[in-house]
Amino acid sequence: MARKTGSHSEITGPLVREAAERLFARHGYAAVSMRQIAGEVGVQAGALYNYTPDKQSLLYDMMSTHMQSLLQSWSDADPGGTPMDRLQAFTRHHIHFHLQRPDAVFIAYMELRNLEAQNFARIEVQRKAYEMVLENILQDGQGAGAFHVGDVKLAGMAVIAMLTGVTTWFRDDGRLSVEEIANHYWDMVRKAVGA
Amino acid sequence: MARKTGSHSEITGPLVREAAERLFARHGYAAVSMRQIAGEVGVQAGALYNYTPDKQSLLYDMMSTHMQSLLQSWSDADPGGTPMDRLQAFTRHHIHFHLQRPDAVFIAYMELRNLEAQNFARIEVQRKAYEMVLENILQDGQGAGAFHVGDVKLAGMAVIAMLTGVTTWFRDDGRLSVEEIANHYWDMVRKAVGA
DNA sequence: CGCCTTTCTGAACGATTGTTCATTTTGAAT
DNA sequence: ATTCAAAATGAACAATCGTTCAGAAAGGCG
Numbered sequence: 001m002a003r004k005t006g007s008h009s010e011i012t013g014p015l016v017r018e019a020a021e022r023l024f025a026r027h028g029y030a031a032v033s034m035r036q037i038a039g040e041v042g043v044q045a046g047a048l049y050n051y052t053p054d055k056q057s058l059l060y061d062m063m064s065t066h067m068q069s070l071l072q073s074w075s076d077a078d079p080g081g082t083p084m085d086r087l088q089a090f091t092r093h094h095i096h097f098h099l100q101r102p103d104a105v106f107i108a109y110m111e112l113r114n115l116e117a118q119n120f121a122r123i124e125v126q127r128k129a130y131e132m133v134l135e136n137i138l139q140d141g142q143g144a145g146a147f148h149v150g151d152v153k154l155a156g157m158a159v160i161a162m163l164t165g166v167t168t169w170f171r172d173d174g175r176l177s178v179e180e181i182a183n184h185y186w187d188m189v190r191k192a193v194g195a
Numbered sequence: 196m197a198r199k200t201g202s203h204s205e206i207t208g209p210l211v212r213e214a215a216e217r218l219f220a221r222h223g224y225a226a227v228s229m230r231q232i233a234g235e236v237g238v239q240a241g242a243l244y245n246y247t248p249d250k251q252s253l254l255y256d257m258m259s260t261h262m263q264s265l266l267q268s269w270s271d272a273d274p275g276g277t278p279m280d281r282l283q284a285f286t287r288h289h290i291h292f293h294l295q296r297p298d299a300v301f302i303a304y305m306e307l308r309n310l311e312a313q314n315f316a317r318i319e320v321q322r323k324a325y326e327m328v329l330e331n332i333l334q335d336g337q338g339a340g341a342f343h344v345g346d347v348k349l350a351g352m353a354v355i356a357m358l359t360g361v362t363t364w365f366r367d368d369g370r371l372s373v374e375e376i377a378n379h380y381w382d383m384v385r386k387a388v389g390a
Numbered sequence: 391c392g393c394c395t396t397t398c399t400g401a402a403c404g405a406t407t408g409t410t411c412a413t414t415t416t417g418a419a420t
Numbered sequence: 421a422t423t424c425a426a427a428a429t430g431a432a433c434a435a436t437c438g439t440t441c442a443g444a445a446a447g448g449c450g
Contacts, residue, residue: 012427028308030225034408046410047428055408110305113223150379154371158383161360162353169352176349184345188353192387207397229438241440242398250438 013051015041020058025103029059029114059111060119066104067126073097074133083141084195090134091189094163095182105167131156138193148194159189208246210236215253220298224254224309254306255314261299262321268292269328278336279390285329286384289358290377300362326351333388343389354384 019040023032034055038045052058077093079085098105108123115123135156141147149155163185170181214235218227229250233240247253272288274280293300303318310318330351336342344350358380365376 026308028223028225030223031309033406035406043427044429045408046430049409050427113221114226150382151371154376154379155383157360157364158357158380161363162357165352165356165360168356176346181349184349185353187345188350188387191389192383194386228436230436238397239399240438241400244439245397 012041012043012047016048016051017058017062021062021103021107024059024062024111025106029107029111056116056119059107060115060123062104063108063111063115063123064126066101066108067123067130070097071126071130071133074130083137083144083146086137087141087147087189087193087195088186090137091159091163091186092182094160095166095185096178098164098167099170099178099181102167102170105164109164131160134160141193141195146195155193159192162189162192207236207238207242211243211246212253212257216257216298216302219254219257219306220301224250224302224306251311251314254302255310255318257299258303258306258310258314258318259321261296261303262318262325265292266321266325266328269325278332278339278341281332282336282342282384282388282390283381285332286354286358286381287377289355290361290380291373293359293362294365294373294376297362297365300359304359326355329355336388336390341390350388354387357384357387 016037019037020032023036023040034048035045037058038048041048052061074090074093074097077089079089112120112123135152138147138149138152138156138159142149142152166181166185170178176184211232214232215227218231218235229243230240232253233243236243247256269285269288269292272284274284307315307318330347333342333344333347333351333354337344337347361376361380365373371379
């Protein structure tokens, strides 16, 4: 039995998540009401509760899904090989991935403080896992003499901050293409880690 | 005539701004109520309106003051001299300044979207002015052959993002002192710009 | 002390918040 | 055409929001 009678939650459900993501990114979680989200979907506020138990879950679910997607996407893109190859792949993947979902990225970085304690802890685990991906690459390269950084942990944080910063100023109709941007960033990352 | 009779707004006024800054940084502008701020100060909500015309002004004033303070502080710290000297001074100043006022920094980066259109435009002018400080240093150094960056504007954004990122993980009781952190960052910035 | 301005209270306002729920509408399956 | 679960309505809820304001408290000055 595929779909039950009268059902079209397979349509409305995603619309709710998309509207919430768009609005949260634009105005912030706390500033967006359930009625605004419902309005975007073309439905009354009460109907949203067929698709989420509450507003907080709407936020947590999209953040968790985003982090999961980021980790999985890197896992698929990781070419293995030398630390240098992997660092370049990481840099390019990070930029491409982040520029492809600006709203989700924005929320993942800005709405951490609006997560309830337990949800926050869960997201932090995923976030930390991603940071460790880069830290491990840098550690390997440092050990092999391919990189020369003063402090591996600090270098990891610096690189991620630098790369993520691209989302704050990138515009689709801007001066540089994503590919050109990725090239420039890789050049700076490479030099910054002393390779 | 100094202070008027019955007055102690010179005491309460700053307390209101401090409480607001602390709470906005912790929970976000939209999630903090005037009653919460008043509670921190030890006063009723109505009393706040002796010190601010409305909630929005509370946010705008602290952001504008912060940006003004940042620009002035750099202006005082700018050593002049070679682009290399100035870039190092900029790097160290940025880190020291930002780590000294984590709440104000957090608000300046996170609450832009909660500014009314006109206030947002004003803050953007100040923000842009600060970006231009770095961009000009990089441009001068590039022209003099001291730096080798692929794109001056992009390098400026990358450096600022990297430096500002330090505020997201720095802890006073952490592994590294501010001075050590500044040293490491300067090392990476120097290499990233090809100097 | 009594005056007078500043400061604060405490209640009130209309609007909006997240969420619930009895009821109605919908639409595929029988 | 009838059935029946899923989905959506629309009203209601208690709580909270930013803001206003008349009146009470406070405290330096004459």
